[in-house]
Amino acid sequence: MGATAHLDFIAAAYAAAVIIIGALLIWITLDYRAQLHTLAELDRQGVSRRSGATRAERTIEQAKAAANAQAKEQA
């Protein structure tokens, strides 16, 4: 069998490999960038897991602030 026989099938197989693996690489790369972009956006909006008080603590702080404000008004 000659070296050029069925060259089209060989080329198609390698082309399929480039397409499938290339698509996988592109998808993973774009996904990574999208996640980083979203995290940066959330950070810009001040949303962070280590931004300070928990919800319960904020509620207590808000209640204290409201009580202080009321006391000042009454005074």
Place this chain on the structure above:
Amino acid sequence: MALLDFANPARFLRFANTVIPWLSGVTLIVFAFGIDQAMIAPDDYQQGATVKIMFLHVPSAWLGMLAWGVMTVAALGTLVWRHPLADVTAKAAAPIGAAFTLLCLVTGSLWGRPEWGTYWVWDARLTSELILFLLYLGVIALWRTVDDPSRAARAAAILTLVGAIDLPIIKFSVEWWNTLHQGTSVFRMGGSTIYPTILIPLFIMAAAFTLLFFTLLFAATRNEILRRRVRTLQLMQASQVT
């Protein structure tokens, strides 16, 4: 470092950010060498130049099965050991394994047409490989369908463990049934039936595919950790608004 050391997502992210660039570089180098060796490998006395499809087909088949093996271990990690990153790894590996299995099916068809005169036969090896591809699609669909990540993880883990039975079926199909697909020729009791001038490039390409798999797996796992971090922050943001 033990596996448990990477249970911390932040630690895994630091590890992945360090390792992925180096792994990518090594993968490229090994691929370049492997493809060079594959192109200069001699033609097979029966198949001629179409034997060069083997350098894609066989490694992609092996990696498609390896990926499901990784998912199986991860499924046990989810259900039994409750490793924090087990389901993350399983979810990350599924699309990669599906891609390699699809590549195996496509290159196998393109190899089969000139060799067997047909793109497809419903023999045991081809059919079990197709079932593996459908299982991958099923797991991916399950992840996307179930909203709660922990419920999705458990359901996907169970499907993965059930689907693992397909791996030995694929492996031994050519021995258990009469198949058009050739029998075992690489890892055999009496040694490989493939001549070294073709076997060595095959192993180099297999190494390249394996490096590619782990590079992509680390990258996809990193993406999944970041995605869950985004979800957590978005839920926090929504609770702050209310």
